[in-house]
Amino acid sequence: MSGLWDSHLHTPLCGHAAGSPAEFAKAAQERGLSGLVFTEHAPMPGWFDPGSRMRPGDLPRYLAWVGEAKGILRVGIGLEMDYHPGTDRPVAQLAGAASWDYLIGSVHHIGAWGLDDPQWKEEFGQRDLEELDQAYYQVVIAAARSGLFDAVGHLDLPKKFGQHYPASKAALAALDAIAAAGLALDYNTAGLRKPAKEVYPGRVLLQEAIAREIPLVLGSDAHRPAEVGWAFPEAAAEVEQLGGRLVHFLGRQPVEVGERP
Numbered sequence: 001m002s003g004l005w006d007s008h009l010h011t012p013l014c015g016h017a018a019g020s021p022a023e024f025a026k027a028a029q030e031r032g033l034s035g036l037v038f039t040e041h042a043p044m045p046g047w048f049d050p051g052s053r054m055r056p057g058d059l060p061r062y063l064a065w066v067g068e069a070k071g072i073l074r075v076g077i078g079l080e081m082d083y084h085p086g087t088d089r090p091v092a093q094l095a096g097a098a099s100w101d102y103l104i105g106s107v108h109h110i111g112a113w114g115l116d117d118p119q120w121k122e123e124f125g126q127r128d129l130e131e132l133d134q135a136y137y138q139v140v141i142a143a144a145r146s147g148l149f150d151a152v153g154h155l156d157l158p159k160k161f162g163q164h165y166p167a168s169k170a171a172l173a174a175l176d177a178i179a180a181a182g183l184a185l186d187y188n189t190a191g192l193r194k195p196a197k198e199v200y201p202g203r204v205l206l207q208e209a210i211a212r213e214i215p216l217v218l219g220s221d222a223h224r225p226a227e228v229g230w231a232f233p234e235a236a237a238e239v240e241q242l243g244g245r246l247v248h249f250l251g252r253q254p255v256e257v258g259e260r261p
């Protein structure tokens, strides 16, 4: 796995993860990874899903704590930011508040519903799944066009609990918007640990992304050290076999796998 970076990682500051950044780095080193980029759930305005993220006052602690992992292997620091209509301004302020390496824009909510929260998964049974798919990708398209992010997180997240969608027109329109905006895509192996049992995005959307020359950023979305680099040999082989381009981000610029910045 030499040359591979894991660029989607959380820390206990979000309240639902375990293990210090140094422990994540040791696990990565044992698995032969070359680097890590931490992407903790970013603070949002106080009214927005406050239980799932670090608090604004935790930012200095986050920067310092991730810094402790730098003696172990190469480490970058970023954020997984929520894209939600009406929050562009605070997200832009936070994006400018530190010299981040990588900013992921993720959609975890449709309106007030946290669609990937296991607590609220029954809601899938209350919705028209096609409308849900369209509503989700409309927000993803707005995220891609916002100019705030380097990559879109876990593209086909609505499949998390095992409800699989075809590569819908809405999903393809989102890929078009991502390509037009020059963004990368989080190639996120957490889906393999969920009922979806496949990477985000799945194979058809992966092929469609590669056809649009969208670069892919490998991420485990690890919330504990045991998940670092999850299924990376298989995931990297899949991208390579399909002719995709793997990158990671440092200083908000893409770096090719194997390249030394």
Ligand code: ZN
Binding pocket: 010, 014, 016, 041, 223
């Ligand atoms: Zn999380």
Ligand code: FE
Binding pocket: 080, 106, 108, 153, 154
């Ligand atoms: Fe996420």
Ligand code: FE
Binding pocket: 008, 009, 010, 080, 221
């Ligand atoms: Fe995440």
Ligand code: ZN
Binding pocket: 080, 106, 153, 154, 221
């Ligand atoms: Zn995530």
